[in-house]
Amino acid sequence: MTSTGIRTDRPKRISAAIIAMNEEDRIVSLLDSLNFVDEIVVVDSGSTDNTVKICERYGANVILHEWMGYVLQKQFAMDRTSGEWILCLDADEAVSVELRSEITEALNNVDDKVVAFSIPRLSRYLGKWIYHGGWYPDRKVRLVRRGKASWVGDSIHEKLEPVGITVQLSNPILHYVYRDISDQVKTINAFSSVVASGAVKSCTWVYVLLGVFHSIGKFLECAIWKKGLLDGVPGLIIAINSSFYVFLKHAKIWERKSGFTVQ
Secondary structure, three states, X not given: OOOOOOOOOOOOOEEEEEEEOOOOOOHXXXXXXXXXXXXXXXXXXXXXXXXXXXXXXXXXXXXXXXXOOHHHHHHHHHHOOOOOEEEEEEXXXXXXXXXXXXXXXXXXXXXXXXXXXXXXXXXXXXXXXXXXXXXXXXXXXXXEEOXXXXXXXXXXXXXXXXXXXXXXXXXXXXXXXXXXXXXXXXXXXXXXXXXXXXOOOOOOHHHHHHHHHHHHHHHHHHHHHOOHHHHHHHHHHHHHHHHHHHHHHHHXXXXXXXXXXXX
C-alpha cells in the first residue's frame, strides 16, 4: 500500500475512473475518499490549475486527453482502467464513509450474475444537503464489472448502461454540485445553449409562450410536488433556477430558429 492509501500489493479489483478539468478546489475531497480502491485513473482535458499535480500526489494515473464530450470522455477513462470492477465518478463527488464499507462488503459477496450496482447521490448546495425537489435519491449506475457496461447518451445527459443484473446500494455518493449560485446559472446557460443548438423543429412566438407555462409547471413540480421548499432557501432557489432553465431552453430555440443567432 502506498502512502496515499492506494493498494498495490494485490491484483487490482476496484479501479476509480474520473474525468476532470480545473477542479483543484474540489477534487481533493474525492481523492481522500478513494483510499479503499486499488487504482485511480484521472483523464484530464486541459487543466490550467493544480488539478494534475494534486492527482499525481495521490498516486493517480493521470492521462491528458482532449475533451470529446461527456459520453466519449467517460468511456475513454473507463477503458483505461485495469480493475475487475470500475467505480465511475465526477471530480465534484466523493464516496461517503458508509458507501465505502457497503461497496467492500457487496463485492466480497457478489454473485457472478451481477454486473453493476446503482448508487444514490446526495447533493450539497449553498451549505445544505438537498433531500427534496427531485434531487434525491438521484440514483445512478456507477459501479460496474469490467466489460459489462458502457457510457451512452447525448452531449449533456450521459449514463452508464449495464448489460445484466444491477443491484441497488443504499448509501450515497456525495455530490458538491455547484460552487455557488453563479456557477449554477453558468451551467444553466451552457446546457440550454447545447439543447437549442440541437433543435431541429421550427417554432413561432407560441413556443416561447409555452415555455412560460412549462416553466411555471417546473417550479410547482420542484417546490411543491417534490417538496423542494422543505430544503429551505436553497430548495426555493433550486426550484426557481430549474424553472428558469426550462424557459431559457424555449427562448433560445425560438431565438435560433428565428435567425437571431448564427446557425
